[in-house]
Amino acid sequence: MVALFFQTYLKLFFILTPFFAISAFLSLTQEMSPTERKRTAVKVTLAVIISSLILYLFGRYIFELFGITLDAFRIGAGAVLFLSAMNMVGGGSKKFDAGGEDEDIAVVPLAIPIIVGPGTIGALLVMGSTVQGFKDQAFACTALLCAVLTVGILLFISSSLKRLLGKRGLNIMSRLTGLFVASIAAQIFFTGLRNFMQS
Numbered sequence: 001m002v003a004l005f006f007q008t009y010l011k012l013f014f015i016l017t018p019f020f021a022i023s024a025f026l027s028l029t030q031e032m033s034p035t036e037r038k039r040t041a042v043k044v045t046l047a048v049i050i051s052s053l054i055l056y057l058f059g060r061y062i063f064e065l066f067g068i069t070l071d072a073f074r075i076g077a078g079a080v081l082f083l084s085a086m087n088m089v090g091g092g093s094k095k096f097d098a099g100g101e102d103e104d105i106a107v108v109p110l111a112i113p114i115i116v117g118p119g120t121i122g123a124l125l126v127m128g129s130t131v132q133g134f135k136d137q138a139f140a141c142t143a144l145l146c147a148v149l150t151v152g153i154l155l156f157i158s159s160s161l162k163r164l165l166g167k168r169g170l171n172i173m174s175r176l177t178g179l180f181v182a183s184i185a186a187q188i189f190f191t192g193l194r195n196f197m198q199s
Contacts, residue, residue: 074192077122
């Protein structure tokens with residue numbers, strides 16, 4: 001049970017692309033004071049918790065509403081997540097607009113779409129739709145909550161991480177995260193393709 005929890009936790013943690021999120025967070029909050037940066041990290045964490053739990057818990061109802069089969073969505077979500085992973089592995093960089101001085105960047109663009117992007121949304125919908133029963137849902141939601149809180153803690157101490165790892169170190173960690181996410185994406189894609197071919 002403990003092994004399954006950590007397996008689920010790690011998979012969800014890497015899907016949230018933590019080190020890419022840290023790089024984007026540092027870039028967007030570079031003009032903020034340390035107190036403002038920490039306050040923003042808390043807001044981002046809360047926004048990610050709410051959005052990811054909604055996607056994880058209500059994915060199956062979204063499929064039913066639009067008449068989409070789970071395996072068809074697995075194929076699409078796996079492909080999108082794989083493209084996002086390849087961008088991270090290739091060291092792809094993107095300049096993010098922090099907006100005006102009075103604009104709150106915690107929800108958009110930090111929580112969505114930087115942390116909870118199209119690939120992450122697809123993966124959360126697929127993974128949540130495969131969980132059956134209240135006990136398993138509570139187990140999976142606890143793992144998801146722990147994964148998001150871990151990302152939130154990393155954002156909270158992002159200034160210290162930058163000093164510890166440096167810009168190059170964060171870039172390396174982001175690429176390694178991309179490799180793990182690519183593996184998860186491939187598994188989602190080929191599971192959907194196999195089931196689709198067998199149906």
